[in-house]
Amino acid sequence: MNRFENKVALVTGGRSGIGQAIARRLRDEGAKVFTAQRGEDEEFDAIKADFTDPESPQRVIEEVVERAGRLDVLVNNSGMMIEKSMEDISIEDWQRNLSINLTAPFLLIRAALPHLRKTQGSIVNTGSVEGLASNPNHTAYSASKAGLHGLTRAVAVDHGHEGIRCNAVAPGWIDTDLNREMIENSGDAKAFRRDIKRIHPVGRSGSPEEVAALVAFLAADEAAFITGQIYTVDGGRMTQLSLP
Incomplete structure (x- = not known):
């Protein structure tokens, strides 16, 4: 397919992980891809x-x-995570997390709008299942991703009439x-992998x-009637209730 010829x-944060996979997929389907x-x-x-610098976007x-x-x-994929409790997180860490995960996407979208109007373009933000729920000590991360989901809907409402x-997308594990490094450093990688499989109905991450x-x-153009949506990509993790 050459949907992006x-x-x-x-793609922000396109050098590794999910961002790299996105950049490669768009390139393989014909796009000229830049990463930032x-x-x-x-x-x-x-x-x-x-992206902590408000002039960068x-x-x-x-x-x-x-x-x-x-x-x-425009794919807003850059992000960061700080693992601290509500009481331990500093205002500097809080602001840095929001700057990268929420303010930078806002500024990138704002700067891109005049150009996307000309091309009837599309924006995809990388949110998280933690914008829908939260793991312990992820106060700033969850708040920023929930905010990004809200920004997604707002942009869709305000600019849909412009094409x-x-x-x-809200990825899970x-x-x-x-993440592989986190597993290896967990102290019991085998148990960690077993538990990861257990929380996914599909049996894997x-x-x-x-x-x-x-x-x-x-x-792509084939999704022309889809906007303002948050798509969970988590192997059913958010759907499965925990055992009592």
Whole structure:
């Protein structure tokens, strides 16, 4: 399939994990893909950006359009997580989490809107199941992802009449390098993997490529009547009730 032939996509945090899988999927379906993050990206045209800096989003969008002439797809995938309790998290950590997970997507979308109007473009945000529920000590992360889900709906409502769609995916446990490292450092990796399988009705965790497949569908023209939706990608985890 070449659903994105002659189209230009920007994927933030596209150097690794879910973002890398999304960037590869869009590229493999014909898109010219840019990624934006702190470090270098040897696989894609990369733009260095620190998304705690409120001036970075505008600069990134302008550079994409300057280099490619247009923007058709914006994927807000960059994110971070701080594991601290409500009482222990500092205001600096709280603000940094919100800056990267929520404020940067807002600023990127705002900067991209004039260009997406021209192309009848699409926005896909990477939310989280923790925007719907929460794990312990994820106060800032859960709040920021819930906010991103709300932003997704608001953008869809305000800009649908302009031909701009905005949706979000909410991944659960995905086999990224970061999560695999967490398992190996858990103290009992075998038990951790057993427990991960147990909480998923499908009997396993997900892959970045499975998330990327949904993102590509939502960004494509065949999803033209879908907007303002939050799609959970979690192998049924949020559906299964825990045992008493």
